[in-house]
Amino acid sequence: NAGVTQTPKFQVLKTGQSMTLQCAQDMNHNSMYWYRQDPGMGLRLIYYSASEGTTDKGEVPNGYNVSRLNKREFSLRLESAAPSQTSVYFCASNEGTLNYGYTFGSGTRLTVV
């Protein structure tokens, strides 16, 4: 029962570096999401994928790209990291309807210096 697995758990980047955050779920869920959590801001949606092969922007997509590699995997890429992207990133999935809640990963704590 792994649920949603995120890697890495921690990362420090220098400004301008790139990296990809990985997310995989083993629940056969259709929809996957990337959120960022900043102190006092709650969670804000970056990108989501309603089904395999589709991706859409959320509230704060600038500076990010995503790839829905297959039904299990949804990656988030920072092409040129900026200090403003210092945050905790959460991946989540659900079966794609409003009938059930999300299952969240344990998060990636990213610091950009």
Next chain:
Amino acid sequence: SQQGEEDPQALSIQEGENATMNCSYKTSINNLQWYRQNSGRGLVHLILIRSNEREKHSGRLRVTLDTSKKSSSLLITASRAADTASYFCASDRGSTLGRLYFGRGTQLTVWP
């Protein structure tokens, strides 16, 4: 902007007391959900209430929804130290696409 606004931002109580957290939202919804987040962990789904429901129970949790006031409340009865966490409400803003929009959360501390 934040769809859900939890109130209070922080709540501190003794074990055995009840904890009530409120959430307001701005647009129509299909459902509203509550999540818990322990320090340094991911969010865990607690309960979902649909727009045509007024009250829902799950163990020591009771959620109410008042769509006329665009508000919801989460009641935790007989709180325990293990209930110490942040609690978030999330709404779908009336969308059927499965996206959720989260509030800023209430930090609940339960003292032994």
